[in-house]
Amino acid sequence: MKEKLKETVALLQSKGVDYADCRFVRREKESLRASDGNLDSMSRNLDVGVGIRVLTKGAWGFAATASVSSADIKKAANKALQIARASATTVHEPVKLAEQEPFVDHYQTPFKKDPFKVATDDKANLLVKACEELKKSKKIKTAEASMTFFKTSKLFVSTEGAVIEQDLLESGGGFDAVAFDGKEAQKRSYPNSFGGDFGTGGYELIERMNFLDHTDRVREEAIALLKAVPCPDTETTIIISGPMMALQVHESCGHPIELDRVLGTEISLAGGSFMTIDKLNKLQYGSKLVNITADATTREGLGTFGYDDEGVKAHRTPIIKNGRFVGYLTSRETAPVIKQRSNGTMRADGWNRLPIIRMTNINLEPGKWELDDLIADTKKGIFFDLNKSWSIDDRRLNFQFGVEAAWEIKNGKLGRMLKNATYTGITPEFWNSCDAVCNRKHWHVWGVPNCGKGEPMQTAHVAHGTSPARFRNVKVGVTK
Amino acid sequence: MIGKEKLFNRMENVLAHSGADQTEIVYIGHESGLTRYANSYIHQNVFENNCTIYFRTVLGKRVGVASTNSLVVADLRKTLADSIEIARQQPENPHFPGLPGPAKYKSVDTFDETTARFTPNDRARAVKKIIAEAKRKRFTMAGSCASESGEIAILNSLGVRAYQPLSAASVNMIAMSDTSSGYASSTSRHVAELDFVGLAKRAVNKCDLAQGPIQIEPGDWEVILEPAAVAEMLEWLNYVSFGSKPFEQKMSFLSGKIGRKLTSEMVTIYDHGLDTKSIAFPFDFEGVPKKKVMILDKGVARGVVYDRASALKAKTKTTGHAITPDQNDEGAFGFNLFMAPGKAKANKMISGVKKGILVTRFHYLNGLIDPRNSVLTGMTRDGTFLVEDGEIKSGIKNLRFTDSFLRAFKSVKAISRERERIASWWSAVGCTTVPTVHLGSFRFSGKTEH
Numbered sequence: 001m002k003e004k005l006k007e008t009v010a011l012l013q014s015k016g017v018d019y020a021d022c023r024f025v026r027r028e029k030e031s032l033r034a035s036d037g038n039l040d041s042m043s044r045n046l047d048v049g050v051g052i053r054v055l056t057k058g059a060w061g062f063a064a065t066a067s068v069s070s071a072d073i074k075k076a077a078n079k080a081l082q083i084a085r086a087s088a089t090t091v092h093e094p095v096k097l098a099e100q101e102p103f104v105d106h107y108q109t110p111f112k113k114d115p116f117k118v119a120t121d122d123k124a125n126l127l128v129k130a131c132e133e134l135k136k137s138k139k140i141k142t143a144e145a146s147m148t149f150f151k152t153s154k155l156f157v158s159t160e161g162a163v164i165e166q167d168l169l170e171s172g173g174g175f176d177a178v179a180f181d182g183k184e185a186q187k188r189s190y191p192n193s194f195g196g197d198f199g200t201g202g203y204e205l206i207e208r209m210n211f212l213d214h215t216d217r218v219r220e221e222a223i224a225l226l227k228a229v230p231c232p233d234t235e236t237t238i239i240i241s242g243p244m245m246a247l248q249v250h251e252s253c254g255h256p257i258e259l260d261r262v263l264g265t266e267i268s269l270a271g272g273s274f275m276t277i278d279k280l281n282k283l284q285y286g287s288k289l290v291n292i293t294a295d296a297t298t299r300e301g302l303g304t305f306g307y308d309d310e311g312v313k314a315h316r317t318p319i320i321k322n323g324r325f326v327g328y329l330t331s332r333e334t335a336p337v338i339k340q341r342s343n344g345t346m347r348a349d350g351w352n353r354l355p356i357i358r359m360t361n362i363n364l365e366p367g368k369w370e371l372d373d374l375i376a377d378t379k380k381g382i383f384f385d386l387n388k389s390w391s392i393d394d395r396r397l398n399f400q401f402g403v404e405a406a407w408e409i410k411n412g413k414l415g416r417m418l419k420n421a422t423y424t425g426i427t428p429e430f431w432n433s434c435d436a437v438c439n440r441k442h443w444h445v446w447g448v449p450n451c452g453k454g455e456p457m458q459t460a461h462v463a464h465g466t467s468p469a470r471f472r473n474v475k476v477g478v479t480k
Numbered sequence: 481m482i483g484k485e486k487l488f489n490r491m492e493n494v495l496a497h498s499g500a501d502q503t504e505i506v507y508i509g510h511e512s513g514l515t516r517y518a519n520s521y522i523h524q525n526v527f528e529n530n531c532t533i534y535f536r537t538v539l540g541k542r543v544g545v546a547s548t549n550s551l552v553v554a555d556l557r558k559t560l561a562d563s564i565e566i567a568r569q570q571p572e573n574p575h576f577p578g579l580p581g582p583a584k585y586k587s588v589d590t591f592d593e594t595t596a597r598f599t600p601n602d603r604a605r606a607v608k609k610i611i612a613e614a615k616r617k618r619f620t621m622a623g624s625c626a627s628e629s630g631e632i633a634i635l636n637s638l639g640v641r642a643y644q645p646l647s648a649a650s651v652n653m654i655a656m657s658d659t660s661s662g663y664a665s666s667t668s669r670h671v672a673e674l675d676f677v678g679l680a681k682r683a684v685n686k687c688d689l690a691q692g693p694i695q696i697e698p699g700d701w702e703v704i705l706e707p708a709a710v711a712e713m714l715e716w717l718n719y720v721s722f723g724s725k726p727f728e729q730k731m732s733f734l735s736g737k738i739g740r741k742l743t744s745e746m747v748t749i750y751d752h753g754l755d756t757k758s759i760a761f762p763f764d765f766e767g768v769p770k771k772k773v774m775i776l777d778k779g780v781a782r783g784v785v786y787d788r789a790s791a792l793k794a795k796t797k798t799t800g801h802a803i804t805p806d807q808n809d810e811g812a813f814g815f816n817l818f819m820a821p822g823k824a825k826a827n828k829m830i831s832g833v834k835k836g837i838l839v840t841r842f843h844y845l846n847g848l849i850d851p852r853n854s855v856l857t858g859m860t861r862d863g864t865f866l867v868e869d870g871e872i873k874s875g876i877k878n879l880r881f882t883d884s885f886l887r888a889f890k891s892v893k894a895i896s897r898e899r900e901r902i903a904s905w906w907s908a909v910g911c912t913t914v915p916t917v918h919l920g921s922f923r924f925s926g927k928t929e930h
Contacts, residue, residue, distance in 0.1 A: 031806070033809050035809065038571065038573050038574070038575070039570050039571055039573070040573065040575075040808075040809040041543070041545065041806075041808055041809040042544065042545070042566050042569070042570060043544075043545035043546060043547065043566070043805070043806045044545075044546045044547070044562055044563075044566065045532075045546070045547045045548070045806065046546075046547070046548045046549070046550070046555075046559065047532075047548075047549050048549060048550060049530065049549065059522065059525075060523070060524065060525060061525055061600075062524070062525065062526040062527065063526070063527040063528070064526070064527070064528045064529070064530070065529050065530075066529060066530045066531060066549045066550070066551075067529075067551075076527075076529075079527055080527070082600060083513075083525045083526070083527055083600040084525070086515075086522075086525060086599075086600040086601045086603070086604040087515075087522040087523075087525040087600075087604065089522075089604050089608065090517065090520070090521045090522045090604065090607065090608060090611065091521055091522075092519075092520070092521050120566070120569040120570075121569065124569070124570070124571070128571070141729060141730055142728075142729045178729050178730070178731065180729075180730045182736075184852070185729065185730040185731050185735075185852055187731075263519075264518045264519050264620075264622065265516075265518040265519070265523050265524070265622075266518075267518055267622040267654055267656070268516065268517075268518065268622045268623045268624050268652060268653075268654055269624075271843060271861070274929075352528045352530050353526075354524055354526050356524075388848050388849065389846040389847075389848040389849040389857070390844075390846055391844045391845065391846040391857045391858055391859065391880070392844055392859075393843060393844070393859040393861075393878060393880070393928045394843045394844070394859065394861050394878075395928070395929070395930055397928050397929055397930075398859060398878075398880055398926055398927070398928035400857050400880060400882065400925075400926070402846075402848065402849040420849060420850045420855075422849060422857075422882075424880070424925070424926055426928070426929075455514060455516055455524075455624045455626075456512070456514055456526070456528075456626075457905055478882050478925045478926070
């Protein structure tokens with residue numbers, strides 16, 4: 001394959017293109033899902049192909065083919081060139097790429113146990129057993145447990161001489177239970193909602209989640225939610241759990257710092273960003289306790305890799321430093337706009353998609369608080385746990401998030417449970433009201449395997465290292 | 481495009497090698513191009529030639545699924561063997577109904593040669609026309625223009641032989657000034673039906689009218705929801721309430737309420753895969769013919785969509801709404817939602833509004849807050865207007881709504897006779913076809929700065 005890709009970039013070079021790269025991607029996916037005591041489905045998918053990106057006359061073209069014969073790859077290369085020429089008919093400012101060292105390297109995800117080699121029975125039995133435990137009460141209407149594994153081999157070759165091979169392994173899973181009493185239905189999940197938790201690594205990540213140690217709590221909390229009172233409509237102090245903070249960081253910091261979005265190229269689908277270039281190094285995004293870093297090297301993070309899909313080595317970049325906005329996620333095309341070089345965040349959802357700027361691991365750095373001390377320090381408030389709904393405006397300012405479960409905090413102690421709880425705010429006002437972040441003991445990198453962006457739609461695997469944090473004067477409970 | 485005969489021959493050759501009790505092959509192939517533009521230039525322009533071949537094999541009540549995107553016979557046979565191996569390793573699934581038998585399909589026009597041949601240069605020319613309309617007002621344009629052709633074939637060892645070629649084209653655009661934006665979109669099986677210039681004029685006009693937006697306070701407002709806004713609400717309700725899985729899990733607002741009146745009797749919502757006013761398609765991904773399914777009929781809850789497995793669980797019949805084999809455990813899904821038209825003329829509807837808000841579209845809707853009560857939240861976007869005494873008074877800064885669909889749609893005052901096709905992520909096999917809706921009461925819960 002390496003020779004085929006080298007021949008293709010040489011062919012494009014001979015046609016006088018400004019730049020070209022070819023990516024071969026082979027991705028295997030295995031999914032298992034159990035519900036109500038049965039293994040409902042197990043599937044494997046193999047997806048192979050080559051994507052070719054061409055820059056000519058200052059404009060981009062991209063073509064991708066599932067057939068990896070030399071003839072079809074060359075045909076796709078010519079198609080990409082033809083498309084780039086069509087794009088060039090509307091160019092105002094020719095694309096100029098930031099300088100980049102052409103690496104020749106190999107990267108491999110560290111792992112202990114290959115999930116594709118773990119016996120199906122072992123995986124299936126764990127999922128079925130988790131469902132059986134969840135369904136020990138008749139009030140649990142449905143219980144589901146799932147695991148998904150990805151094994152991806154990538155080869156990147158560019159006209160600049162880069163030849164980069166990567167072997168990535170990702171694993172994740174979780175479970176949930178829906179309780180129903182004839183009127184009300186409520187769901188609780190573990191370890192996170194929408195499929196659980198994911199990371200780069202092997203089956204050891206699944207084993208470490210200890211599914212069966214958490215089924216009793218999840219079942220009982222789902223049932224308890226049926227009798228819980230609705231979240232009041234008020235303004236109060238809130239403490240947000242680690243996994244819910246991951247979603248908060250994702251939507252209100254991760255997306256608005258994507259420089260392509262800031263420059264307007266995502267307007268048609270996901271919108272723009274309030275974090276415009278004039279605000280770089282000036283905006284007090286959050287309180288001084290807020291430190292956020294984009295780190296594609298975080299151990300076991302789902303947004304961890306060796307090189308991005310432009311051949312830029314994985315970076316660790318400060319985004320928010322002591323509350324001040326100091327950095328973007330960039331690409332070779334966008335970084336020159338802010339007089340920088342790319343910090344390596346261009347990734348494509350497979351061979352058949354164009355790389356675009358994606359989050360890596362966007363981490364809220366840990367603070368100093370023990371969670372128990374933080375709750376004890378809160379006279380009145382609400383504790384929010386696990387995301388249930390999410391919505392944010394097209395500049396990433398006005399957000400509203402709902403959670404699976406919440407608890408009142410009264411005089412430093414968790415009190416009664418609240419259902420259908422939501423909180424809402426305006427991004428910089430909200431982050432500036434942060435007065436406590438929990439310490440590293442409570443910090444975990446939460447994998448998000450379903451981050452959507454781009455047209456055609458691309459799903460990225462990203463992550464957020466977070467610990468619980470406290471925010472003051474937040475509007476909660478708007479559900480009607 | 482491989483073509484019906486060639487495709488069936490190739491797949492039957494593989495099918496013949498299956499040692500499973502029952503075997504199903506689903507082939508989905510496409511060639512698609514998409515041109516994306518922003519700041520009035522093309523910044524992404526892509527082409528993809530791809531396919532997915534799913535094998536679902538059955539050993540007794542044990543089911544295995546494997547898929548590949550390689551058409552090489554050896555790879556197809558290996559994937560088939562993988563699916564059998566997966567089935568062998570599984571426990572029996574008592575809810576599996578077996579594969580369907582052969583069926584007759586209605587003839588539906590799903591393919592247009594001109595659309596299939598629409599080139600990157602054709603798309604670039606369309607985009608240039610769109611940008612030119614914005615330039616007249618010194619606005620910029622952002623959006624995308626997509627075209628594709630493809631074919632779907634479904635075969636199984638019980639005799640199902642379903643094949644359908646398809647084409648689809650869609651365009652969306654946002655005209656932008658320093659203080660406002662305006663949106664327009666369209667989708668069709670026939671690219672010639674997309675009026676690029678007319679749509680661009682509409683987006684530019686909205687952007688122009690919305691300049692210098694004023695801030696208004698959230699609260700309970702009378703609203704006119706244009707088709708894009710209505711479609712976005714229905715797409716979320718489809719996901720959280722109209723499919724067999726949320727209905728069976730009791731998470732749907734329809735669960736336990738069939739036969740009860742839930743909204744204004746002016747509201748009728750149904751799924752109809754055979755109606756060519758939508759992006760029609762004759763069969764589902766099990767090869768079962770699609771049936772029209774009433775969801776709400778004159779405000780009364782009537783039912784949800786089913787595939788074979790969920791129908792067996794619910795002791796009813798499939799409605800022909802199975803999704804691809806790798807997602808069978810997600811239950812059935814409606815790809816062709818409609819809201820029935822009313823009697824009002826769309827362009828006259830604001831004349832009946834004393835004081836209210838006109839919403840062009842929503843952004844980032846979510847229906848998971850309290851799905852049993854059909855609570856939705858989302859932001860307005862790209863053309864939100866204050867209406868006074870039957871006329872647009874000014875653009876307004878965007879608002880967040882948080883409201884129950886059922887509550888809001890009890891207050892329907894009028895529905896337009898005209899409907900629009902609104903593309904979604906499943907645009908090659910369906911879309912949402914809806915009118916403009918006038919509501920007497922709609923709850924906005926927050927505001928933003930633009």
